[in-house]
Amino acid sequence: xxxxxxxxxxxxxxxxxxxxxxxxxxxxxxxxxxxxxxxxxxxxxxxxxxxxxxxxxxxxxxxxxxxxxxxxxxxxxxxxxxxxxxxxxxxxxxxxxxxxxxxxxxxxxxxxx
Amino acid sequence: xxxxxxxxxxxxxxxxxxxxxxxxxxxxxxxxxxxxxxxxxxxxxxxxxxxxxxxxxxxxxxxxxxxxxxxxxxxxxxxxxxxxxxxxxxxxxxxxxxxxxxxxxxxxxxxxxxx
Numbered sequence: 657x658x659x660x661x662x663x664x665x666x667x668x669x670x671x672x673x674x675x676x677x678x679x680x681x682x683x684x685x686x687x688x689x690x691x692x693x694x695x696x697x698x699x700x701x702x703x704x705x706x707x708x709x710x711x712x713x714x715x716x717x718x719x720x721x722x723x724x725x726x727x728x729x730x731x732x733x734x735x736x737x738x739x740x741x742x743x744x745x746x747x748x749x750x751x752x753x754x755x756x757x758x759x760x761x762x763x764x765x766x767x768x769x
Numbered sequence: 770x771x772x773x774x775x776x777x778x779x780x781x782x783x784x785x786x787x788x789x790x791x792x793x794x795x796x797x798x799x800x801x802x803x804x805x806x807x808x809x810x811x812x813x814x815x816x817x818x819x820x821x822x823x824x825x826x827x828x829x830x831x832x833x834x835x836x837x838x839x840x841x842x843x844x845x846x847x848x849x850x851x852x853x854x855x856x857x858x859x860x861x862x863x864x865x866x867x868x869x870x871x872x873x874x875x876x877x878x879x880x881x882x883x884x
Contacts (some may be wrong), residue, residue, distance in 0.1 A: 689872075691874075699813070760805075
């Protein structure tokens with residue numbers, strides 16, 4: 657069990673560019689979650705997958721955000737036409753379906769200049 | 770609206786003293802409650818959870834939490850604080866609704882344990 661990994665750890669991009677983040681969950685976990693965390697706040701739910709199915713997407717997520725988990729293993733989160741307000745830490749977590757605690761990766765820090 | 774509140778931005782305690790980090794929640798239905806800890810430059814780590822059963826739950830690193838349904842609280846406690854407990858602590862609640870669920874986190878409480 658190597659834990660949840662996320663790449664890249666840091667990303668600096670210019671406003672208007674597209675970015676993509678990757679998350680590799682714990683191998684036997686069938687649920688995968690994406691959160692966004694800004695300074696001084698707790699993680700804010702974005703979306704989650706059960707296997708390859710995206711079951712819930714936050715209303716806070718604009719159409720510029722899309723997530724995939726094509727084979728029920730790793731997941732990608734893409735942000736198109738980034739804005740300065742997208743600057744945040746993006747967290748990925750995974751869990752087993754029948755347990756409730758989530759295991760978090762180290763996050764990807766996005767800075768939009 | 771469903772929410773989680775951590776009323777203290779920071780808690781200061783001397784090493785060896787008991788500590789309490791407060792959490793209250795507002796959800797419909799039966800809550801599933803969690804505490805997570807975030808150390809500097811590390812991801813959130815699960816500490817403990819309440820799903821059902823005994824109101825006092827024990828978790829990692831000697832932490833425990835007490836579920837109080839009447840007060841809608843889930844305070845985190847430890848009998849004797851260590852300097853290494855200094856970190857950011859998040860309370861979270863899993864809410865269910867027709868067709869799904871999601872987890873709501875509080876804003877976090879920074880615990881500072883002084884030697």
